Amino acid sequence: MTSVPLLTTSPLSGFGVEVVMASSAALPGAAGLLVPHDGEPVADVRDRPDRWALLTLLAGAVRRRVPVLAWGSGAALAGRVLGARVRPGKGAADWSEAPRGATVERWQGEVPLLWRAGPVTAWAGETLPEDLRSEFLARLMQAEPRAPGSPLEVVGGEAVLRTMLADFYARARADTLLGPVFAAHVQDWETHLDRVMAFWVTMLGGGPAWRGNLNSVHAGLGLRGTHLRRWLALFREAAEDCLGPEAAAPLTARAEAMGHRLGQRNAPHVGRVP
Incomplete structure (x- = not known):
């Protein structure tokens, strides 16, 4: 960790190691956030817009699997990035x-005080406990250099x-x-989202969560190439809006290849929409 920066989204002193202000450009080489x-x-x-920018930065860290330690409002930001409902504090x-x-x-009470998800460790309290600070730093010291998975x-x-x-489905339903x-x-x-999630987890190398035949799943809908292109x-x-062009590339490349295969099998009535 000594040769790469530990980033922070807010000015922070007394953390025990040197920290630098976070930016999107610094994320690829960051030890943690x-x-x-x-x-x-x-x-x-x-x-x-400042809060949206912070959410975008945090989402970028999660995509890159940068270890994240968040507390107080930072924990709520992390939860929001990961799709959780955020409740106003009283x-x-x-x-x-x-x-x-x-x-x-x-x-x-009803508040998840300490939770972990992927690279994120989150503490809902406004003051970070010393044991979590020490644990996070120890984990960074022991971590192997990150490589694309x-x-x-x-x-x-x-x-x-x-x-x-x-x-995506919110956009499609409004189209x-x-x-x-x-x-x-x-x-x-x-249920539909669960099924599509299983498909994409499998397509992206996350394990055999989905088994099925893409053509049979989408047969009989009577759709044409205009539907597929849309x-x-x-x-x-x-x-690209949610992930950024770089992180979106594995998804969009597979979607286009899938569309090409469906188009070949179902021409001229191509486009069995997933």
């Missing part, structure tokens, strides 16, 4: 529910992938061409 409590809102960030900092798949190690890890893991897919198709064929969106365009937009 600290997201301290800053007392600013998380649940409602309308008209707050006389205290906003706090997040535990993200899907997170391990909660300590509760304080599976495409799923490049994307940012399952929680980030699910958030991106939910965003004048694709919306009516989904409305006619999908009634239970949570699906691919919206998918690329959602992936």
Whole structure:
């Protein structure tokens, strides 16, 4: 850790090691990212471009598997990035529910006080306990240099992938061409999202979560090439907006290859929309 920086999103002193202010450009070489409590809102960030920028930075760290230690409002930011619901604090900092798949190690009433998900360790309290600080630094000292893992890890893991897919389907459902198709064929969106998640986890090297035949799943919908092209365009937009072009590349490349195969098998009525 001595040759690479430990980043922080807010000015921080007395942490025990030198820290530098975080930026997107510094993330690839960062040893870790600290997201301290800053007392600013998380649940409602309308008209707050500074908070959106911070969320984008934190999402970039998660995608790159940079170890993150967040507390107070920082923990709520981390939860929001991972798709968790954030609740306004009552006389205290906003706090997040535990993200899907997170391990909660300590509760304080209904608040998940200490939780971990992927590279993130989050403490909902406004003051970071000394044992968590020491544990995080020890983990950084022992960590091997990060190397690119599976495409799923490049994307940012399952929680980030699910958030991106939910965003894509929100766009598709609102689309004048694709919306009516989904409305006619999908009634239970949570189950549908689970199924699509399993497909993409498998396609991105995350294990055999999905088994099936892509053509048979989408047969009989009577869709044409215009639907497929629109699906691919919206998918690329959602992936690049949520993940950034670099992290989105494994997804968009596979989506385009999948579209090509479907087009060949189903011409001239191509485009069985997933």
